[in-house]
Every structure is written in C-alpha cells, then in structure tokens.
Amino acid sequence: MIRISTIFIAICMVLVAASLGLVLYAVAGISGTESAIVALTALTFLILYNAVSMRLRDRSDVGGQIADLSRGTADLARQVAEFGRRLAAIEGRIASSNSANSDRVQSVIGEINELGGLVRQLAATVSTHEDLLAGHAPAPAPTEKPEPEVPVDLIAPFEERPAAPPPLPAPPRPTAPAAKTASAAQTVIGRNQTQMLATLRNAIDDNRIDIFLQPMVTLPQRKVRFYEAVTRVRDERDQLIAAEEFISIAEASGLIGRIDNMVLLRCVQVLRRLMVRNKDVGVFCNIAASTLGNSTSFAQCLDFLEANRALAPSLVLEFKQSTFRSLGPAETENLAALAQRGFRFSIDHVTDLRIEPRELADRGVRFIKVPASLLLDPKQASSSDIHPSDLSDLLGRFGIDLIAERIEGERAVVDLLDYDVRFGQGFLFAPPRPLRPEGASATGGAAPQQAQDIQGSNGPGIPSQGATTSGTTPATPSSRLTGNAALARRI
Structure with a gap:
C-alpha cells in the first residue's frame, strides 16, 4: 500500500512542474507547447531525484538492520554459550552425585556382609549354648598352648596393656625378642636357596605365614595410631625366618603373590578386630612390586580388596x-585401580x-616413612633439594604425613620434634610382636567351620586359611532343640 507521504511528494512535484510551465508561458512569453515540454522535463528530473534519494535512504536503512541483526546474533550466541556452561555444571553435579551414591552403596554392602558374618557366628554360638544347657553336649575343655612370645592384645589400648606374664619354669625357652631373633638367625645360617624355596612352599601349603604387628605412635603423645604388619615364615621346626631372607627368593620363584594374598587376608582380619574397639x-x-605387576596375582588381590572396600580408609598399602620410581604402564594402571577404590598408599625403604x-x-600416596637416621643426617641438607626440617611441612601441603621409622633412642625423638614429625615407629616404642595363635584370625575364637565361613566371605581370589582354635569341635546337635536354638541354626 502506497504511503501518504509518497502521494504528497508526487502531488508537490506535479504542482512545481506545472507552476514552472505557467511562469514560463505567462512571464517569458514562451509558447504553450514549449512550456509544457519544460514542465515535463522538470517533473522528470524531480522524479529521478526523488527515486535516487529514496534508494540511498533504503540502503542506509538496510545497513542499520544488518548491524542490528549482527548484534542480536551475537547476544543469542552468548546466551547459548551461557546455557551450555550451566548445562555442563549440572551434568558434573549429577555425575558426582551418582559417584557418591555408588560409594555409599558399596560401603553399605560391605557393612551388610560383615553383619552377615557376625550373625552367622552369633547363631552358631547361641545354638551351641542351647545344646549345652539342654545337657546334650559336654562343655569343651580348653587346651593350653605355649606362646613363643608375648602376644599382641588387639582389644586393650597400647597404653593400658599389662606387663607380659613371667615364663613357666619348664620347659625353659628364651622370652626376649633379641634371643628369639638370634636363635632364628643361627638356624637360617647355611640354608641354601633350594632349601629355602622348599621351606617357603611347605610354609605356604601348611599355613605357616605369621603376622607380627609393630605400632606407629603419635609424637610426642606416643598414642598408637597405626600398626604395621610384618611378615614372618615358620619352618618345619617352628623357627622364624625374617622377610629380608625370603622375599628375594619368593619373588624369583613366583611365590610372592600367594604370600601377599595370605598377608592381605590376615591384615583385613586383624583390622576388623582392631576396629571393634577403635574406629580410628x-x-x-x-605389597611386593612383582605382585603389582603380575596380572593374575593382582587380579586376586583386587577382587579381595573390592570385597572389603569398606575398610579402605583404614587399610594402607605399602610399597x-x-x-x-620404576613403575611401568601395567603397574601404573593397577595402582590407579586401587586408588580409584579408595585405598591409600605408603612409601617405605x-x-x-x-x-x-x-x-x-596425585597417585594416592598419603604416608612416607623415612628412617630417623636419614632425617637427622647433616649431609642430607646439602645433597637434597629441601632441608629435612622443612620436609614435614612440604608434604603436609599435599596431604602426605611423614613417619619417622627405626627410632631407637630418646634423643632422636627430641630432635624429630624440632622437625615437626608427627608419627614415629621403632624399637623405642615397641618391637614387632606376634598375634596370639588363637586370635590371629578375625573369628574371635569361633569353631573351625565358623572360621571358614567368615574367611570365605572376605572375598574371591584369596586362599582360605584355617584358624586355630583353643576349644574342641562343637558337639553334634541333638534331634530335639528349643525354639531359640532352632531359629539360630536356621539363620
């Protein structure tokens, strides 16, 4: 539809051209034909001028519209980018929430499995007591077994443990750890690699892998915070063989994987007993390097640790x-798999x-154990990149705790306190001590069948180890049971 302004302009141009023709005809005395030609010519020029001016104005309007469209497109792009960032943030929150929920579910599953084992143990105990009360089975007579050393009491606190009882007058045997170590060293002298390998195989088959515990204490309070599991092997004559003497042979013969699996099982059992009294x-x-690099052995360890994932905050794997420093691609991937399941690592030696x-x-290390002699060595200040007194603060910035090991004198403790060392380990506080033969497993003195049930629930891939018990085998249940005993056996 033609705009009113355009009609008005057209009328004005016609009037101007007609007026020009009339003026020329009346004033200049030009004939009517010539005046009409001049008027038409003027009208033509006016029309051309108006058309050109309108075209130029339209072009300027189009340029402004294009600029406005560009600005609108840029604003739209910024809004789309903002929406994209918000969507990515929401997706990240959802993913983290799903991961947290998965970890909680795994933790609940682990606790449920642990409760199931305790319920089975409780049911068997109740059933046995019902049988004894009904008069169908005699009470088991406890048997006494001589202990080679003062055992570690996992229930009483370290500060409240009673002194070791005096040894019996007969038969005489050494009670000091130094005498035991000296006797074992004399027995091992002259043992060649073939004999050692045979001893290791027999010890693994006969379940003669023992665990000694050495506490790690806080400084200066000297309160027990951790325990280190030290492996010992007993030969056919019950002489102890230290880890330094058989580790290299076990790694060369491929037996270290089976030993690590058994040690992991014992450590989990010990940890469950410790956490009954103290959750902290x-x-x-x-763990040996060859186990970390062996796909078969590591798969068994990983399956077992996955089944006991609820204990990850309290079980520290040490390398x-x-x-x-010599991790390969396979070892790095296996280490990352352990860290992904929440297990923490420690570095020693x-x-x-x-x-x-x-x-x-970044690799999951949370503890570093450094010998006290190395920390207090004045030569380390010049040979290392950082002064030993600043090492604890540097590690603390990255969430790593420094543990001073092999502390044997009070003077070393005083010097280490100046270095802000918070944890210590050594013979000054306590030597490695064995577990009680009856309490080495997590069954807490249960019957052999109950011990196998609990150990079988610890996870796949780990060989089941029979727990030694001080009592006799429970009596055969009678054909007539009370309601409580029947319910307990059903559970």
Missing part, C-alpha cells in the same frame, strides 16, 4: 620407594630425600 586405628600392609610430593599425592 589403621593397618599398613606391604618401596624403588617400586614407585626411602634411601634419599629427592621426593616429588605433588606427583606422589
């Missing part, structure tokens, strides 16, 4: 410093203070 205690368990805390923290 932890256990350090040593040598040389192991971390430290030979120098050239430590990269950021790299270790």
